[in-house]
Amino acid sequence: MKILKYLFFLILIFLIGGAIYFATKDGSYDVARTKTINAPAEVVYNNVKDFKTWQNWGPWMAEDENIEINYAEKTQGEGASYSWKSDVMGDGSMKTTRVIPNKEMEQKIVFNTPLGDSESDVYWKFEEGEEPSTTKVTWGMKGELSFMDKVFMSFQEGDFETSLSSMYDQGLENLDQVVMEEMKKFEISVDGIAQHGGGYYMYNTISAKMGDIGAKMGAMMGQVMGYMQSNNIAMTGKPFALYNQIDEANGTVIFSAGIPVRDRVITPEGSTVVSGYMEPVSALKTTLKGGYDNIPAAYAKAQEYMQQNGLTPHPTAKMFEVYVTDPNEVPNPANYVTEIYMPVLVPEEAQ
Template identity: 25%
Template sequence: MPRFHVRRSTLVEAPLADIYSTVADYSTWPAWSPWLVAEPDAEITISPKPREIGASYSWKGDLVGEGKITHLHLEPDESVRDEIRFAKPFRSRADVWFEIRQTHEGNLLAWNMEGKLPWFLFWMKSQMETFISMDYERGLKMLKEYIETGEVKAETRLHGLVDVEPVEIVGIRQRCHRRELSEKMPPLFQQVHDLLEQAGLEHGRGASVYHHFDCKSEEMDFTSGFECNAPLVDLPEGLSLWSLPATQAIRVEQIGPYEHLGNAWSAAHQFLRYRKLKENPAGSFEVYQNDPETTPANELKTDVYVTVKS
């Protein structure tokens, strides 16, 4: 069976003891779990003494599946070593561990998973590593915020399958690695805004379309721009137009900083898999309900729409 190993890390502005005490305490996990954002009402069972060797954290739900993780070894202020066993959607086990140490850049927290895929999923090794890596990155962002501030200022609301009216988005199309999106997008919105203004064209809310994601290279093909308020007769040079007829999509509302937007996309795809739906290759999109220039980060609202095949 093919082995896989995923490792992601972040720097946390907190004492090593605080980092360790949070990670070792299963009672904190629901607050920063990258999976429970999709199904906060899933059944969670935590041992009475959640910070001891042998303590366990188990979950059961429609979207999150079923499984259990157990503390095997705890080294105060240094590491937490666990075993995770999945029951659904398929049976498997893996080793999970956290490393905590001081570096010249700050206090580092690393999250690892190592295991073997079931034989019937051998072809998914690369894809599985990418998806787990993305989950770990989302989880570490929330865990870092939780340790540093005592809470995660983000909320994910899954609305399920909804009808979507025809959509037209005008913008600039580019490709980049998914980790570069946060730096690539802001100047694109400004460029699109300036081009539309120069042409005397009105526009609606900010929006981005994701045309394709390559799981192997992690490259995104996307368009960032604005909703069209009226049909465009002459498109300014440098801009492209994306159109979508009336369709159905999985809608997820994300409230809070854009750095947590991945939670909404993950929730939508968890729902997609649960309902055994297929994503529409025409593209999926997100609409920014308010202006980040005038809205506090914690009050930002974004609607994510993952379109599905009819």
């Protein structure tokens, strides 16, 4: 009996010691991972703000393809929520509690476990990266492990913070890939013959390699716009590029960056910004929705249409591009809209 009595006391001492150990063990945690994504903050935020988009990049999807997700009526903004059931990941729910669009987001996550519910805080930060048009994205979770959580995690192969860091790293990598693919999307439509009204415009002109057009265009447009603002000249249409001369053999082009105005403007002698006039013209109109790097593909499709439909290029009128959207207002290149006009002879002129 004495042996059983001593054994009982040893077990009791062990249990008390274990309880004291786990009770005094620090259970607080704050795990955050950061990744810089080559996209504006608004584009990245738009892929995170709605819980329905999480299935496109969430790392848990790879862990359990049979996970059951239930969305609330509201899935984005403060008060948005969703829940899940999984034989692999366990059950739980999440709710968005605070939002500063394109900057911060805070959420509450609840895990339903056999040991009881466990609640933690999830947070997101979207900060400007070191390079232009990049975003430093931080995804983190913080909270306090309960006594039973600490006991349970002590018998797991990997520690909690390491597992969470790995999952967040994978999630941010997936998010990066989703954002990059989204920004590459584009559509080209050949709209047919359209009448462009022409009119007066302010412009400057430069000669450049074809591959340098995009790099030079922004500065040229800025110079024209700056001149107009300094002289209180209102724009009456969307900015455009006019291709005056193209040397395909040498890969060079002489082009103008222009902004429509109502009347002719007399500029000082020697001014790099001058006034011009475009005659009304019939042109094959092609619309590109997507990044400017897809413009060559739009021209190729327009050329193909002209050949298939026997259209005759106008011998003197120059082709031009109208930039319907402003990149400063439309952060995602997939939503840029560019209209391409290739002047043609109408049937009466072609005879």
